[in-house]
Amino acid sequence: MDNRSSVSSINGKIGRVSAAIFSVCILLSAVFWAAEGAGSNAGPPEQGFSIAVLPVENLSGTKAPVKDIRALLIRRLKAQGFQILDDESLEKFMLRNRLRYTGGINKAVAQAFKTETGVGSVLITSLELYSEVNPPKIALTCRLVSTGENPVILWMDGAGLAGDDSPGILGLGLIEDPMALLEKAVGRVEGSLGRYLNRKPAGENVQSVKRKFKPETFYRSDVLVSNARYSVAVAPFLNFSGRRNAAEILELQFIRSLKKSDQFDVIEPGVVRQQLLALRIIIPEGISLSDAGALFTLLNADLILTANVVQYEDYTGSFGKAKVDFFTQLIDRKSRSVVWSSVSHNEGDDGVFFFDRGRVNTAYAMASQMTRWVGKMMLAQGKRAEEAGEQGGENKMIEKGKQ
C-alpha cells in the first residue's frame, strides 16, 4: 500500500515537473514569436519614405522569371511595412519619361521620380545568374538610390547562392527547388535592406573575406592617401570573357565593395552612363586620359576605376568550377596617372583539399570577395598594403625592379 502511494506521489511529481517544463516552453516560444513578429513588422524610421521598385535588369544571359523576382521583392518589402510605389503609377511614369534602361537612374530621372511620384528612393535590381539545372544557382544585386537633384547610392547588397552551398550530412541541406533558392536569396537581400532602413547594424561578417581572394600582384601609388575620402566613378569595364554582361556584373561587384568602405563615395552608375552618352564617349579599348579628364570635371570625381574582365565563368549542374579573372586600374584626377593596378585570379576550388570544404560555387560569391580585397587594399597604408600582399604567400608585390 505504502509502495503504491509512494509510486503515485512520484508519478504526480513527475507530472507536475513535466507540466511546468511544458508551460515554460510554451511561454518561451510565445515570447520568441512575439519578438520575431515585432521585428518583421517594424517600419522604416522616417514616415512617408516610399520606394519605387524598378523592373529587374537581367544580366544573366538566360531567360529568368524577372517579374516573379520583382513581385517577391515587393511582397517582402511590403510585409516589412515599407511603402512601395504601385505598378500602375510606375508604368505611367516610365512611359511618360521614356525610361527603358532599368540598370540605373540619371539625374533627370531621379528628379522626375521625386517631383512626379514623390518617392524617396528607387530600388534597382540586377539579376546576374539564374540556373534551374539541379543544383539551382542564383545571384542578384540590389541597390537603393535616392531621388531628387543628386541621386546617391544609399544602400547596396546582393546574394549569390547555389543549391549545394551547404549540402550537410547525407545531402539534407541541398536545395533542389529554384523557387526556394530564389526566396532565400531575396530574403537575404530584403533582410539587409530592412536592417539599413531600420538603422540596425549591418550583418556582414568582415572575417568571412578570405585571404586566398587577394590580388595576385598589385601596384599602389603614394598619391593615394589612406585616410582620405574619395569620390569614385566606375567607368564601363571591358569584357574579354565569354560570359555575356560580365563587365556590367563586375562593375556592380566593385560598386558594392567600394560602397561598403566608408572612404569611397561611389557615383551612381546611371549618372556615369548619362555623362558618357552625353559626351559620346565609347570605350572600346579602355578609357583614355582625355576622356577621363572630361569625366572628372563633369562628375566631380576624384578617381576613375576601370577594369578588364578576362574570365567570369559559372557552371551549371554539379560538376565544374567558377572562375574569375580581372585586371583593375584606378586613375587619379590630380596626377592624371594610374594610382592603383592589380591582377586578380581565382577559381572556385582554390585552397580546397578535403570534402569540398571552402569551395565557392558561384562566380558572384568569389568576385564579391575578390573585389572587396581590392577595395580594402587600395587605401591601406603603404606598408600595410605590402604586408597584406606578402602575407598571402603567392600575393607578393614585386620588389626586384625597385630602384
Added chain:
Amino acid sequence: MRMALFCLAFVFFTACAGTREVYRDPNMDFGAIRSVAVMPFLSLARDNIAAERVRDVFINDLLATGAVYVVPVGEVARGAARAEVVTPATPSPEEVIKLASIIKVQAVITGVLKEYGEVRSGTTSANIISVSLQMMEAQTGKIVWSASTTKGGINIWDRLFGGGGQPMDKITQDAVRDLINKLFK
C-alpha cells in the same frame, strides 16, 4: 690526336654555353626611361584573349616595380588611333616615334605571345607559355631591348606521375616576372 682534342674541347666549351634570350643595346641609358607604353600583344596562340591577359599581367607587374610608369591602355589605344598606327601590335619605327610623341613616353614595348595553353605529349599534358618582348626607343624607333621566355611545359615529373603541370595563371606570372628580371638586370 690534335683533331680529337679539338673536338673534345669544342664539345665541352659549347656544353657550357647558354642560349642568349636577351638583347640589350649597350649604348642605351635605360635609367632615362621613366614612362612606357605597352602595345597590344600579337597572339600566335589559339586563345585570342590570352594576349590581353598576358599584357594585363605584364603592365601590372611592370608598374609594381615602381621603376617605370606605364601609360593606361586606353591612352595607348587613343594614341595609336591618332598616330594612325596600322597594326598596333607591330608598329613601324616611324609609327613608334609618332605615337611616343603623342602619348609622351620614352619607350614603347611590343610583344608576341608564341604559345599559351595546354601541350600534350603522349598521355601527358601540361600548360605552357612562351612570350617575347621588344622595347623600342621613342626618339629613333630603334629596338633597345629584346627578351623571350618560356615557362611551364612537360617535365620529367609530369611524365612519371602526371598531374597536368602548373596552373596557367601561375606560369603566366612566372614568365612575366622572368621578363621583368631580364629587363632590370
